[in-house]
Amino acid sequence: MAEHAAHFESLARQQTAARFAMWVFLASELLLFAGLFFLYMCYRLYWPAAFASGVGHNHALLGTVNTIVLITASITVAMGLRKLQHGAPRAAFRLVATTVLLAGLFLVVKLTEYGVHIDEGILPGGRGRYFAEGALPGEAAFFTLYWLTTGLHAIHVTVGAGVLLVMAWRIRRGTLRAAQLELGALYWHLVDAIWIFLWPLYYLTGGAPK
Amino acid sequence: MTPTTERHAGESYLGGERTLRSWLTTRDHKRIGLMFLIATSLFLFVGGLFALLLRLELLAPRETLMGPMTYNRMFTAHGVVMVWLFMIPAIPSGFGNFLLPLMIGANDVAFPRLNLASFYIYVAGAVVALFGLFMGGADTGWTFYVPYSAQTATAVVPVLIGVFILGWSSIVTGVNFIATVHTMRAKGLQWMQMPLFVWAIYGTSVIQVLATPVLGLVLLLIGMEHLFDWGIFDPRRGGDPVIFQHLFWFYSHPAVYIMVLPAMGVISEVVCAFSRKNPLSYQAIVIATVGITFFGFLAWGHHMFTAGMSTFAAGSFGILSMVVAIFSAIKVFTWTGTLYQGSISLKAPLLYVLAFLFLFVFGGMTGVAVATMSLDVHWHDTYFVVAHFHFIMVGGTLTAFLAAVHYWFPKVTGRNYPETWGVAMAVLVFIGFNVTFVPQFLLGNLGMPRRYYDYPESMQWLHVISTGGSWLLGIALLTTVLYLAWSLRHGAVATDNPWHSAGFEWRTASPPPPYNFPGSPALHRGAYDYTGQEPPEGPAALP
Numbered sequence: 001m002a003e004h005a006a007h008f009e010s011l012a013r014q015q016t017a018a019r020f021a022m023w024v025f026l027a028s029e030l031l032l033f034a035g036l037f038f039l040y041m042c043y044r045l046y047w048p049a050a051f052a053s054g055v056g057h058n059h060a061l062l063g064t065v066n067t068i069v070l071i072t073a074s075i076t077v078a079m080g081l082r083k084l085q086h087g088a089p090r091a092a093f094r095l096v097a098t099t100v101l102l103a104g105l106f107l108v109v110k111l112t113e114y115g116v117h118i119d120e121g122i123l124p125g126g127r128g129r130y131f132a133e134g135a136l137p138g139e140a141a142f143f144t145l146y147w148l149t150t151g152l153h154a155i156h157v158t159v160g161a162g163v164l165l166v167m168a169w170r171i172r173r174g175t176l177r178a179a180q181l182e183l184g185a186l187y188w189h190l191v192d193a194i195w196i197f198l199w200p201l202y203y204l205t206g207g208a209p210k
Numbered sequence: 211m212t213p214t215t216e217r218h219a220g221e222s223y224l225g226g227e228r229t230l231r232s233w234l235t236t237r238d239h240k241r242i243g244l245m246f247l248i249a250t251s252l253f254l255f256v257g258g259l260f261a262l263l264l265r266l267e268l269l270a271p272r273e274t275l276m277g278p279m280t281y282n283r284m285f286t287a288h289g290v291v292m293v294w295l296f297m298i299p300a301i302p303s304g305f306g307n308f309l310l311p312l313m314i315g316a317n318d319v320a321f322p323r324l325n326l327a328s329f330y331i332y333v334a335g336a337v338v339a340l341f342g343l344f345m346g347g348a349d350t351g352w353t354f355y356v357p358y359s360a361q362t363a364t365a366v367v368p369v370l371i372g373v374f375i376l377g378w379s380s381i382v383t384g385v386n387f388i389a390t391v392h393t394m395r396a397k398g399l400q401w402m403q404m405p406l407f408v409w410a411i412y413g414t415s416v417i418q419v420l421a422t423p424v425l426g427l428v429l430l431l432i433g434m435e436h437l438f439d440w441g442i443f444d445p446r447r448g449g450d451p452v453i454f455q456h457l458f459w460f461y462s463h464p465a466v467y468i469m470v471l472p473a474m475g476v477i478s479e480v481v482c483a484f485s486r487k488n489p490l491s492y493q494a495i496v497i498a499t500v501g502i503t504f505f506g507f508l509a510w511g512h513h514m515f516t517a518g519m520s521t522f523a524a525g526s527f528g529i530l531s532m533v534v535a536i537f538s539a540i541k542v543f544t545w546t547g548t549l550y551q552g553s554i555s556l557k558a559p560l561l562y563v564l565a566f567l568f569l570f571v572f573g574g575m576t577g578v579a580v581a582t583m584s585l586d587v588h589w590h591d592t593y594f595v596v597a598h599f600h601f602i603m604v605g606g607t608l609t610a611f612l613a614a615v616h617y618w619f620p621k622v623t624g625r626n627y628p629e630t631w632g633v634a635m636a637v638l639v640f641i642g643f644n645v646t647f648v649p650q651f652l653l654g655n656l657g658m659p660r661r662y663y664d665y666p667e668s669m670q671w672l673h674v675i676s677t678g679g680s681w682l683l684g685i686a687l688l689t690t691v692l693y694l695a696w697s698l699r700h701g702a703v704a705t706d707n708p709w710h711s712a713g714f715e716w717r718t719a720s721p722p723p724p725y726n727f728p729g730s731p732a733l734h735r736g737a738y739d740y741t742g743q744e745p746p747e748g749p750a751a752l753p
Contacts, residue, residue: 007317007725013393017320021389024419028381032423035457039442042453050448125440126447141448144440148431 015179022183026190029156033194036149040201043145047138054142056206057122062113063203066106067195070157073102074192077164077185080171085178089171096168096181099188103161110154117143124148146202153194160184160191222624222721237322238724242329243308244622249333250304251691253295254608258684260288265646265680268673271665281663282349283364289352290343290369294376295336297607298465301472302418303328303383305614306411308622310387312715312722313405315396315731320389324382332379339372351661353462354428356443356454360435367436370429377422377429380468384418387411396731405714405737406495410475413503417464417471421507425461428454452517459510467506469603471499473610474541477563480617481545483711484560485552488738490544498544501537509534512581516590524583531581538574542567557709558632562613565640566606573601576651594654597647605643612639612690619694620704624721627701631693638686645679713737 004011044051080095121129124147126140167184170176223240226232233241264284267275276284307325311318319325342348346365350358359366391412395404431454434440441447443454482489489495511519511527519527545567554560576598580586589595619627649672650658656672658665665673707716714737718727 005322007322007394008320017389017393020392021320021385024385024388025381028385028419028423031420032427035424035427035460038457039453042450043448046450047448124434125438138448140441144442144447144449148434148440148442 015177018179018183019186022186026186029190030194033149033152036145036152037197037201040145040149043138043141047136047141050136050138051142052206053136054139054146054206055202055204058146058203058206059113059116060203060206062109062116063199066109067199069102069106069109070192070195073099073106074189076102077188081178081181081185084171084176084181089174092181093168093171096164096171100161100165100168103157103164106157107154107161110150110157149198150202153191153198156191156194160188164188221723222719223724224624224721226724235326237318237326239307239311239319239322239325240622240722240726242322242325243304243306245329246299246307246332247304247622249329249336250296250300253291253336254300255687255691257288257291257296258687260284260291262680262684264288265677267663268665269677270673271667271670273663276663278663279349282351282661283343283347285661286348286351286369287343290339290348290373292603293352293465293469294339294373297469297603298376298380299332299383300611301476301607301614302387302411302414302468303332303379305407305476305618306387306414306472307383309618309715310390310408310411311394312718312726313408313713313737314391314394315399315714315727315733316390316394317725317727318394319386320394321386324386328379328382328386331375331382335372335375335377335379337372338375339369342366342368342370342372353458354432355458356432356435356451359432360439360443362436367433370433370436374426374429374433377426380418380422384415384422387415388419391415396733399733402492402496403733403736406478406489406492406499407472407475409496409499410471410478413499414468414471416503417468417506421461421464421468424457425465428457428461431457452514455514455517456510459513460507463510463513464506466599466602467502469607471502473566473607474499476610476614476617477545477566478541479713480559480563480613481548482738483617483709483713484557484563485549485554486710486740486743487548487552488736488740490547490550492738494540494544498537498540502534505530505533505537512586515583515586521583528581528583532578535574535578535581538570542571542574556633557616557629558627558636559613559617561633561636562609562616562639565636565643566609566613568640569601569605569609569643573598573605576601589654591660592654593650593658593660596660597650597654600647600650605647609639609643612636615690615694617709618715619697620708621715621720621722623698623701624704625697625701626704626708627697628693631689635686635690635693638682638689642679642682642684642686646676646683647679649673649676649679710743712739712743 004014008014008017076095077099080092080099083089083095084092117123118128121131121133122143124144126144130143131140163184167176167181171181223238233245236242263275264281267273267281307319310316342365345368348354348359348362348366348369349364350362350366354366354370391404391408431442435442435444441449443449443451445451478489478495509527509531511523512531515524515527545563576594580589580595580598616627616632619625653669653672653676656669658669704720706718706720708720709716712735714731714733717732
């Protein structure tokens, strides 16, 4: 396990390369979401009242709970990395597994919220009862963006949790280096950081009720 | 020179294991690069065949060969294949893969398995996209503009998915190359000593990594529009189709530099090797490369002057586009200055460089013309624009690709190509290209809109000339493939450095051994240092 790949001169160099590449990849991921943030900005400038109303309609409590869940999950994976670096794999395993469980909790809350939206007749593309009963013009765009952005984010949460699940299993078997866990943790922090921007944009910045 | 046959057998990357399986599971950047080169060249011919058929239809007004629907599908197929299957991957993933580690004195790229994965992702994307193009065929053009792309009855979704997958290949390769340049350089090789091709590939990779995800998102959104009618760009539901164009061109304008920056890198290498001089200013080319990479991200709006944009925004995008032109001009002056008083040998690669310089300047100047809003209003969506971007993409990227193919042919295969044929076909490519596309400037100025299969009879003579030119170009490219294929078996065996180039990639055997450099690479002398070097006696025996 301590062997480095043949084309690298040392393990340290290989780990530097991997960490560096992960940062570059995260920049790429950021640009993926940047397109959705750009759409949000443009459409909110077109429809300020509709967006405020849509945000006000969303369930700030569920969004806030999920924010806390994600930040906690980031803390536990960071602590797990620390433990693995200091040669405490059992504690590391428990902490990373906690992160995976919290990711599952996040998805449960998110799916519950989607269920509530479907009940209320808020579907993407301006379909559903909510829009037929006189929503503001532009609210359809807001909720379509909401479904798209949080949906894409939820896919990232699922991927990140899957990666960390495999890593947790490998920590247990003792075949994971700390440098490898660091890559998974970095990815997880990105997922968290994106949510920290989605939280105000979709839950907190509502205006006066319509 | 006495041909020492099979000199490298068993010790080059081509020798050793020769089974198909060993190629398909290889981690060697040279084999992966070669597979990319073969695949992209294949698609160059698929896309070229579409182009020839399009030109054939345009030989006479009204329907001659195909109806309007087939024509629409075919120009879409031509655009998609040429942009995403040939031009974007050809030089970076092909030559970039082969040369990048050799040029920085590394054994391989940073992540060889990821590199192989990138190839398979490319193949998967190509299969899906081609499936969509042949089964049903999208008719939106390669730009997929909404609202039409959301409503068309043709199979646009498989094409979108295919291009989405191809984007992943592009991102993965970009991440890999950036990490390679940062962490794999040989001991002592400083940034400002790297070959200019490496700088070009580095800039390209940055664009691939930062622009491609936006394309991926846009493709997903159109897919949603088309499949589920989500109306994200539908004004009736608060959307705005112009925002689609902004997002699309945020990728697709920098994508132009994904195509042309590596081409510029090739030119920098070839121009120095064939004038046996260091570049007039290494720093100028590096600065211009970085400048194009950066400002390339800020010029996208010039595709949308007629789509609804404030005069201030249009003016800003126009000026930012011209900044890119300034950096390009710096490069052109540097290359020309490098030729001046050089010890020039007019071999096929240098002929392609000269063709590039002419075509690129011509295409670039017409680019400045269409970046001027008042002129663009007249030329927008006409053949003038078609001719302009073909001058940059075909005249720029394709000629540089051919220069690279000839210059590095001995490096990759260990054999020389027949120089006489190389020179003759370089001349024919140049003539054929100009005959094809110069009339299109005139057609555009007369008002011929792009993407039309019909036109008034008064324009026919220009269309006939253009179609004739496309045949010259087709013949030249086909002949090139034939003599290169012939050279693989029958070409004279090349020495390790047949051009007597100072480039780093020539400081090992040709073809290189599996791990590139037997010992530690000798990079003490600069990559463009020709001082005190004997002038070459020319390449090894011509057939």
